[in-house]
Amino acid sequence: MSLGPYASFIVTSYALVAAIVLLLIVWISVDYRNQKQRLRDLESSGIVRRSGRQATEI
Template sequence: MEAASHTAFIVAAYAVAGAVIGGLIAWVMLDYRAQLRRLGDFEKLGLTRRSAARPAETIERTEA
């Protein structure tokens, strides 16, 4: 069959798959960086989660 015209569709399919995979990887990595940066910002402010050492008074507030 006309192989040349088919090649374009095969290349397009692989390009789409590459874009989907690339997009997913980029989404996951950028999201990871963003969350780490936000957690870092809170750490600079001195706020930590309840697993870390923290005055008892704030623990009560988060449980409530």
């Protein structure tokens, strides 16, 4: 498979997109872990989510 004279541009572009997508996946997973930890901290301090309440508690 020959990419012609633009091979370096094509390969660099695909590599850059792959790196950005990988970076976004890592960022989202780290943020998810941080948000879960913050929710655990809030719930352990006595603050509960409204969605966790029963209709009779409102």
